[in-house]
Amino acid sequence: MxxxxxxxxxxxxxxxxxxxxxxxxxxxxxxxxxxxxxxxxxxxxxxxxxxxxxxxxxxxxxxxxxSREGVMGALLNEHARAWQESVISGPPPLGPGAGPRERLIAFGASLFELNRSSTELIAAAGESVQRSYATESFIATHVRYLLRSAGVTGDLTLLAVALIAPLDRRILDQQVRIEHMDRDRILAGWADLVDRILA
Amino acid sequence: MxxxxxxxxxxxxxxxxxxxxxxxxxxxxxxxxxxxxxxxxxxxxxxxxxxxxxxxxxxxxxxxxxSREGVMGALLNEHARAWQESVISGPPPLGPGAGPRERLIAFGASLFELNRSSTELIAAAGESVQRSYATESFIATHVRYLLRSAGVTGDLTLLAVALIAPLDRRILDQQVRIEHMDRDRILAGWADLVDRILA
The missing domain is CATH 1.10.10 (Arc Repressor Mutant, subunit A)
Structure with missing residues (x-):
């Protein structure tokens, strides 16, 4: 055998x-x-x-x-992860190498794009599909870091919220789709807010 | 006959x-x-x-x-309507008779209460129950009016959005319930934002 x-x-x-x-x-x-x-x-x-x-x-x-919602959630978070990479280690002014004000302005513009691009996906998938907590907390941490780098004093956690909140996808959707505001106006308004907070 | x-x-x-x-x-x-x-x-x-x-x-x-959601929606909007009355014709500093900065600070505190009080109702009724468009547009119009009265120049529509957005009930719920921030800290942060915008 x-x-x-x-x-x-x-x-x-x-x-x-x-x-x-x-x-x-x-x-x-x-x-x-x-x-x-x-x-x-x-x-x-x-x-x-x-x-x-x-x-x-x-x-x-x-x-x-x-589920289909699961696919959409994965797409959403993969997109956010790639974006996060470009903020952490991509070219300036979004990535390192530019001054904090310049980086903040670039960050606002790119967060605008990220939030606009997720609107259709979230609308199709239903509100149950959300960006991960990790992405939300990266956004808050990064804005706080840039505010600190720019020498802003005060409650930086709340100032970061104040900068991030007006770029919420629901607000942007209302402004762009319902009120027909254009991107340049919204981003100019945001840059003005940055300057008032940095002043 | x-x-x-x-x-x-x-x-x-x-x-x-x-x-x-x-x-x-x-x-x-x-x-x-x-x-x-x-x-x-x-x-x-x-x-x-x-x-x-x-x-x-x-x-x-x-x-x-x-439906039950209909009752909750009616409660929500009746509460908002009563609040609106107190802003338009109640005693100062929320109502007329105080300076624009003082009125703004009082408005932020009362919007905080309004949004906090609606959180439980909306959570119970589901996201389909929302504050009416009339209330939302009253809030925006009133903040724009106070900014103009305070002599602020710039894109007042977007500056009003920037002041209202951080008091969104979802953000407040995250801050109060998850991050255990207290009301005084949140309102002090908001007053600081007002002062930076009015400066």
Missing amino acids: SKPMPLPLPVAFGAPTERADAARNREALLCAARQIVAAEGIDALTMDRLAASAGVGKGTVFRRFG | SKPMPLPLPVAFGAPTERADAARNREALLCAARQIVAAEGIDALTMDRLAASAGVGKGTVFRRFG
Whole structure:
């Protein structure tokens, strides 16, 4: 009788590979989702469509994201994460290398874009899809840091809230879509607010 | 054959009385609703309970308000309307008779209370219950008016948004309930913002 073949060790050796596969799989799905949204708009992003585009079974899509809202939440947070990278280590004036006032103005403009771009996604997914707490707290911490760098004294936590709050996506949506204010006016108003707080 | 009796004119004569009855009825129901909420909290406010307290049939409550959310929306807007009266014609410094800075500071404190008091109601009723557009636009108009009275120049529409936005009920709820900031700190921060904008 021949000795049995040694069994493979699926957990100890298999798990890292499985995790790497899962990450690649997830990335491929998010990439397909982004392409669908960019080409045809959010309404076209269904679980069936996403599975077909990514060449996987619908079960895989559900396993990764739970629901259509789950896909949208993942898109939202991935976008926010990439944006965060550009604030931390991208080129100035958004990234390091410019003065605090210049960085604040650039930050406001880029937060405007981030919040505007998330409006459609959140509207389609329902208010249950929100930006992560990590992103919200990054935004607050970064503004506080720039205020401190600019030599502002006072309750910097509350001053940061005062700068971030008018760029809330609901407020921007009302201003842009209902009141037809243009981006330049909104950002000029925000820069004025920055200057009054820095003065 | 006798002449037919003249028909009563139910619309022409009946309607005003019916409207006055309806208004009284509505007021009695809202009053009962306020008492239930004050004594036992929002969870106790059900359509059955409200009908029993007001001594009317459940059908009447549904006819007046449509749903439990409808009662809550009516409470919210009635409260906002009473508050609006006190800003327009109540005693200073909230009402007329104080200087614009003093009125702004009093307005911020009273908007804080209004927004805090609506948080529980909106949480219980769901986000579909919102303050009316009329109230929102009163708030914006009043702040713009006080800024103009204080001699502030610039984009007063956006500066008013910048003052109102940090007092949003969602932000206040986060600050008070999650971050345990106290009211005095939040209002001192807001007064500092006013002074930076008025400077």
